[in-house]
Amino acid sequence: xxxxxxxxxxxxxxxAAGTGVLLTLSPGxxxxxxxxxxxAVESETLGLDSDEYDVELNLHAMxxxxxxxxxxxxxxxxxxxxxxxxxxxxxxxNPDSYLGPTIRLRHGQxxxxxxxxxxxxxxxxxxxxxxxxxxxxGQPRLPIRPGETMTVGFEVLDRAGLFWYHSHAHGKQGGRxxxxxxxxxxxLLIVEDEEEAGLKLPSGDNELLLVLQDRTFAGNNELVYMGxxxxxxxxxxxxxxxxxxxxxxAPPTTRKVATRPYRIRVLNGSxxxxxxxxxxxxxxxxxxxxxxxxxxxxxxxxxxxxxPAQRLDIWVDLSESQPGDTLELISDRFQAGMMGGMGxxxxxxxxxxxxxxxxxxxxxxxxxxxxxxxxxLGVQRQKIPVNRNTRIRSFELSPVMMRGFAINxxxxxxxxxxxxxxxxxxxxEIWEFHNSTPMPHPMHIHGLQFNVVGRRGGNSDSLQQGLVxxxxxxxxxxxxxxxxxxxxxxxxxxxxxxxxxxxxxxxxAGMMRYFQVQx
Ligand code: C2O
Ligand code: CU
Numbered sequence: 001x002x003x004x005x006x007x008x009x010x011x012x013x014x015x016a017a018g019t020g021v022l023l024t025l026s027p028g029x030x031x032x033x034x035x036x037x038x039x040a041v042e043s044e045t046l047g048l049d050s051d052e053y054d055v056e057l058n059l060h061a062m063x064x065x066x067x068x069x070x071x072x073x074x075x076x077x078x079x080x081x082x083x084x085x086x087x088x089x090x091x092x093x094n095p096d097s098y099l100g101p102t103i104r105l106r107h108g109q110x111x112x113x114x115x116x117x118x119x120x121x122x123x124x125x126x127x128x129x130x131x132x133x134x135x136x137x138g139q140p141r142l143p144i145r146p147g148e149t150m151t152v153g154f155e156v157l158d159r160a161g162l163f164w165y166h167s168h169a170h171g172k173q174g175g176r177x178x179x180x181x182x183x184x185x186x187x188l189l190i191v192e193d194e195e196e197a198g199l200k201l202p203s204g205d206n207e208l209l210l211v212l213q214d215r216t217f218a219g220n221n222e223l224v225y226m227g228x229x230x231x232x233x234x235x236x237x238x239x240x241x242x243x244x245x246x247x248x249x250a251p252p253t254t255r256k257v258a259t260r261p262y263r264i265r266v267l268n269g270s271x272x273x274x275x276x277x278x279x280x281x282x283x284x285x286x287x288x289x290x291x292x293x294x295x296x297x298x299x300x301x302x303x304x305x306x307x308p309a310q311r312l313d314i315w316v317d318l319s320e321s322q323p324g325d326t327l328e329l330i331s332d333r334f335q336a337g338m339m340g341g342m343g344x345x346x347x348x349x350x351x352x353x354x355x356x357x358x359x360x361x362x363x364x365x366x367x368x369x370x371x372x373x374x375x376x377l378g379v380q381r382q383k384i385p386v387n388r389n390t391r392i393r394s395f396e397l398s399p400v401m402m403r404g405f406a407i408n409x410x411x412x413x414x415x416x417x418x419x420x421x422x423x424x425x426x427x428x429e430i431w432e433f434h435n436s437t438p439m440p441h442p443m444h445i446h447g448l449q450f451n452v453v454g455r456r457g458g459n460s461d462s463l464q465q466g467l468v469x470x471x472x473x474x475x476x477x478x479x480x481x482x483x484x485x486x487x488x489x490x491x492x493x494x495x496x497x498x499x500x501x502x503x504x505x506x507x508x509a510g511m512m513r514y515f516q517v518q519x
Pocket of ligand 2 (some may be wrong): 183405440441442502503506
């Protein structure tokens with residue numbers, strides 16, 4: 001059977017069954033994915049409650065129709081925002097894309113956001129990477145029902161960095177993060193601060209933002225998520241891989257650039273795909289930042305690995321180039337444990353670890369620019385000190401027959417927290433993830449940024465030199481058979497938070513748990 005046909009067959013079958021494989025949805029076709037949990041009240045503000053906020057905005061989650069490929073527009077779910085108060089550059093729409101508006105905040109600002117759910121099912125908005133109170137974190141325990149509004153308030157406590165926001169709905173029938181994010185519910189959130197501004201890194205037109213996602217389309221440009229039968233079983237095990245890559249919600253394009261340095265800030269907003277970022281001419285990738293902002297100093301790598309939900313900040317100097325030169329940012333070939341070579345990924349036109357272009361830079365003009373890369377970058381936030389006495393908490397990532405993966409033998413169980421998932425406010429701990437599965441898991445911890453202490457074991461040969469472990473992170477890639485230690489401090493906020501695998505299909509299938517910060 002040709003691929004085309006099988007997509008079509010699945011489409012028809014699943015649409016009839018009402019499970020929403022295709023995103024050509026009328027609301028009636030969708031199951032409501034989330035139930036249970038506390039109802040959010042419209043009149044109050046969760047989190048920081050104050051009379052005065054520096055920034056206030058409306059954020060709508062809504063169905064829409066957006067051209068992605070040539071031809072018919074695609075049905076999507078997406079965010080739209082209206083700035084009610086605050087600096088004009090707080091909200092930048094991405095009008096030609098399903099991506100949510102880019103939200104630009106400054107360290108120290110107080111922010112109030114009214115989230116309007118105009119979708120046919122429950123949703124939440126998670127501010128991925130931000131240090132915010134538990135009730136503001138967009139957790140599944142606080143779903144926003146269709147037609148309802150939730151207002152959240154918080155202070156921007158993080159230092160400068162590239163963060164993002166996306167849906168985090170999970171009900172009794174399972175997770176909807178994969179589906180809703182895939183449908184388009186994701187956007188960038190940038191935090192700026194004095195330290196970063198003082199470095200005078202390329203900005204404005206010289207700062208390129210790049211959101212990488214993979215998608216599969218059916219014949220009339222309908223987005224297709226998860227196959228039926230055997231396909232969906234494989235999708236659940238490995239995570240969903242689309243058969244083409246989109247950059248900022250469109251096929252990769254050529255960007256005209258000048259002979260000067262650029263800052264390229266990349267988010268992996270894919271459900272499950274890992275990227276191996278490299279330059280087409282083999283020059284090193286100069287990494288200046290990760291999830292939680294700038295590194296202490298730039299690092300040259302032959303390539304840089306970007307797992308789902310991770311961000312990388314890359315500096316590239318084109319001042320030696322000539323008009324007419326081109327340079328491609330690519331994802332290079334790799335083997336990811338057992339995952340890479342799997343024949344059963346054969347149904348996918350773009351297997352994990354294939355080589356493909358992400359963006360093309362075409363030098364179109366010469367300019368005189370002397371903006372050397374500073375030797376010292378983000379030095380103000382000191383690494384979390386750890387020593388022999390720092391408590392180590394271990395988490396085993398293991399397979400569960402036919403049902404995905406577990407953390408210490410447990411799967412998602414609402415807000416139930418086991419004894420070994422309770423931590424003390426103010427404590428510093430090392431969390432150790434041991435991966436006893438044959439596939440990589442990008443582990444994410446909510447509400448904080450951590451340092452990677454070290455790795456041992458594992459099977460990451462073709463990715464090893466590109467794992468950026470310095471600096472601050474909220475998501476760390478744990479390779480097959482590998483043990484990774486991360487250090488964190490539980491500061492300021494007590495309450496419930498979440499840790500999980502950010503392969504969204506793993507997460508939705510239950511590779512996620514709450515933990516509790518106790519004061
Ligand atoms: Cu990016 Cu729990 O999420
Ligand atoms: Cu996983």
